[in-house]
Amino acid sequence: MIGLISATAAGAAARDRLAAAWPERTRVYDGPVGDAVRRAFAECEQLVCFLATGAVVRLVAPLLGDKADDPGVVCVDEGGRYAVSLLGGHGGGANELAREVGALLAAEPVVTTATDAVGIPGLDTLGLPYEGDVAGVTRALLDGEPVALESEVVWPLPPLPFAAGGDRRVRVTDRAGEPAAGEVWLRPPTLVVGVGASKGVPVEEVLGLISRVCEDAGLSPRSIAELATVDAKAEEHGIVEAAARLGVPVVTYPAGELAAVEVPNPSDAPLAAVGTPSVAEAAALAGGGELLVPKRRSERADGLPAMATCAVVRRPGRGRLAVVGLGPGARDLLTERAKAELRRASVLVGLDQYVDQIRDLLRPGTRILESGLGAEEERARTAVAEAREGQAVALIGSGDAGVYAMASPALAEASDDIDVVGVPGVTAALAAGAILGAPLGHDHVSISLSDLHTPWEVIERRVRAAAEADIVVTFYNPRSRGRDWQLPKALGILAEHRAPGTPVGVVRNASRADESSRLTTLGELDPAWVDMMTVVTVGNTATRNIAGRMVTPRGYRWQESELSRQAAPSEEGAR
Structure with missing residues (x-):
């Protein structure tokens, strides 16, 4: 929820425009301004204050706690000229909120976060759990110092200006451990934990088993993407609560589908109970991947039979191909969705004259693969091949990419081993x-x-x-x-x-x-x-x-x- 606070008639008019545009997202706080700010700070994820920045600084300063938990705060001046990201640019989403508010009120967004200002994605904004010296490695990227990328598992990252050499690095890994000085470890959600359980299994038994299995295998629990099980266990409290505590979803499969999955350790017990010879291994393997940990049983201190089993599969990240229509050529006819995909792509593939149209929108570190007229099929093959390598790829075309453009040859090359996103454009x-x-x-x-x-x-x-x-x-x-x-x-x-x-x-x-x-x-x-x-x-x-x-x-x-x-x-x- 976004709290809206104003002090003057002009501020109230702009406030009401936001409230009318975002009725489900906003809540207006009336009364004395100080009380309104304090209530909104405690109750909302974000604030938009139609007040001077100095006044907001004094009001929120006593309320500040941890930047990971504080709400994002945006200030809009009395004339409605600027939307200033004041607090929580990344963690609180204030930078993006300032852009949204600016677009709605025709105000200029003011974002001073260093990475946003120069177009480098922040390491803490990639949607992945992270550990290590984020500030130091980010500063090195901003200063143009060499920062190496080490990818132990495939994951499509946005463009970053990585370079060999130096003593700083970003490591993409699902392995357990602690980053060294000058390192940031990114934890991609590559691990699927298959879980089988008896009725009434305690949540502590499920969590304890998963913890021990990850520790023994040298895997990080922060890279667990989901818990997988059979449909019959979809509402088993111990499994559902374990997933909730881990912050991951529960994915279920029909027994017949699991019975068709080849596993190393089938058993008669689950076959009799739920109709498949394997739950933990089969559920983990159902979506594909490499079996890292075969079925393990839980251990109970009271000596009673184990009530849980689990297995772990590594499911590598899928490459991403965005087929982007640039429109007929005018910048104002290029959609916001297209701009977002261009900023997200670490690899751009396109006709050289189309690349020139949008080169200024690309982030530092974007790898550009451009070619001349008549090479449409080659560009399509290149884009699909890069996506299969786990890259985040944008393949561009004029107008709408699906109309006499690149979507058709690209999708003819692509199979179901990559994710494909189509971004429509204004046709000629x-x-x-x-x-x-x-x-x-x-x-x-x-x-x-x-x-x-x-x-x-x-x-x-x-x-x-x-x-x-x-x-x-x-x-x-x-x-x-x-x-x-x-x-x-x-x-x-x-x-x-x-x-x-x-x-x-x-x-x-x-x-x-x-x-x-x-x-x-x-x-x-x-x-x-x-x-x-x-x-x-x-x-x-x-x-x-x-x-x-x-x-x-x-x-x-x-x-x-x-x-x-x-x-x-x-x-x-x-x-």
Whole structure:
């Protein structure tokens, strides 16, 4: 919950805008400001104070405890010009909150945390448990000193400017131990603990067994990702409570699925009890991975039979491939989700001219793999291969990456051994349509006239189908130096079914600095106006040029009623 505190009418107005925008996230604190701040500090995870920073510093100073537990605090000035991250930039989420508040109130976010200021992800913000000299290693990264990365297990990390040499390092490991001076150990959630248990097993017995197994195997409990068991034990209190204390979920599998998992130590007892010869080993192995610790039984001080078993599997981190659409070229049409994926990627793969568009958004340490025109399949293979190595990869394309772009060849290469995320972008057809007016107001289709990968016979059949169906058509890749006859041929097919006066929009470099557009007709269009940077939109029989804008009505009935209304005099006019 975010506590909102204000002292003046102007502050209250901005406060109320936040409260209206985030009704489920915020709580307004009224009354004397000092009391309001103290109550919000005790009750909320974050605060937004519409007060001077000096006043907030004096109010919260006596309340400060540990930076891991204190709420994040953001201050907004009286004029609503700045949203200042004052306290808990990382741990309290104040840096991100300042950006959110700034976006909502049109205020400039002020973030002074060193890593955020220079675009380096903080080691304490990676979502992984960590140990060691975070401050010292982070300072070395900021100062440009060499910091080595040692990855004992595969895990997709965001870009960091690692370099060989020096006496500081970041170690990615699920092994037990203590970091040496100048080291930070990151604990990725790679360990799956399979648990079998008798009814009524005490939680202490389950936790004690897991602790002993990890200690004997030299594994860190902080890298446990989940406890896995059979469906029949989904509500077993000892297992559920053990997972809660470890801060991990319980994942369950049907007995039939576990029975099909090959294990080294099957047993008749679980087969008779829950219908599978193995619970601990099979549940741990069900999601794949390497069996590090075979089934172990708990030990009871009272001499009674063991009530718990467990096994441990290492499930390596999966690489991540984000296929990102950059939009038509204008920076303000690049989505926030796309920007976040670009900052998250440790490896960027793309066409060189597209890389140049967003190079300034990349974080230090991002490895860039760029190539020229005509290497689409090679880029797709490269991106998938990097993800299979456990990297966080962004593969970029213009417009929407799934429309005549990189998503299709990449997903044709990818299998289920990596995670794939699609990030939509504004397509060229949509960008051009917005410039022209509303040409895509009813059914429409996009057709590429490039026959480099598609036989012309197939393209012609599609154009003819669109012509006969009276569908608005946007042509991609309409004309190049080596392909100058396809566009006239396609327009001729459309002309068999549409009048010469049918509106046609021609947009070149939509949304870019040298954007140009013109509205013409099917009979007057000169193909010489068109190149590979152009999209051509041909209207249907209902499309009209209205006040210099290309408009396709939402439906023929709507069109008839609108035309009738426009043709008839208004009541005021009749008077």
